[in-house]
Amino acid sequence: MTATILLLAGCGAGTHSPAAQGARLTKAAGVSSITVICVKGLWDDTRPIGTKVSTPPAPGERGQRGLVQITLTGPQLVAYLKELDANAHPGWASGGRDNKAESTRVYDALSQAVDKITAVRTSSDPAPEVIIDDTIPTTAP
Numbered sequence: 001m002t003a004t005i006l007l008l009a010g011c012g013a014g015t016h017s018p019a020a021q022g023a024r025l026t027k028a029a030g031v032s033s034i035t036v037i038c039v040k041g042l043w044d045d046t047r048p049i050g051t052k053v054s055t056p057p058a059p060g061e062r063g064q065r066g067l068v069q070i071t072l073t074g075p076q077l078v079a080y081l082k083e084l085d086a087n088a089h090p091g092w093a094s095g096g097r098d099n100k101a102e103s104t105r106v107y108d109a110l111s112q113a114v115d116k117i118t119a120v121r122t123s124s125d126p127a128p129e130v131i132i133d134d135t136i137p138t139t140a141p
Contacts, residue, residue: 016089020115021081028081028114031074031128038106038132040068045102048083051076067133081110106132 018024036043037058047053055070057063072080087103113130 016091017085024114025078027117028077029074031077033127034072034077035129036070037067039066042102043070045099046106048079
C-alpha cells in the first residue's frame, strides 16, 4: 500500500502548488489581520468550508455595489490560501470543489499581497488590504 501511495503522489495526483506556496503560508501565518474586499458571491464560492466570518458591506460606494469586507487573521489566511491552492491548482485526483476560475482569481490576488508583506516597522503601519473589484474602464453603450 505504501508503494501505491507514493506512486500516486509522484504522478500529479495531489495539488500542483506554486513553488512559493510554503514560504507564502509561513509569511501569512504571521499576519495579525488582512482585509479582503470582494463580491459576496466570490467569498461564498471560495471560502474554506466551515469558515464563518462576518461579511459586512464594504465602506462607501463599493458596499453600494455589493462588495463585502472580510477580515481574516493570519491562521485564517493560511487556511484560505490552502483551500484556494487546492482548488486553483488541482492534481488529477484532487477532487476539489468546482470553482477553479474563482479560486485562481482570489489566490493570485492574495498571493501578490502576501508576497509584498514586510515586518512591521511602526505601530501605525496599516493592515494589508486586498481589493478584488475588476471593472471595465469604459461605460456600456
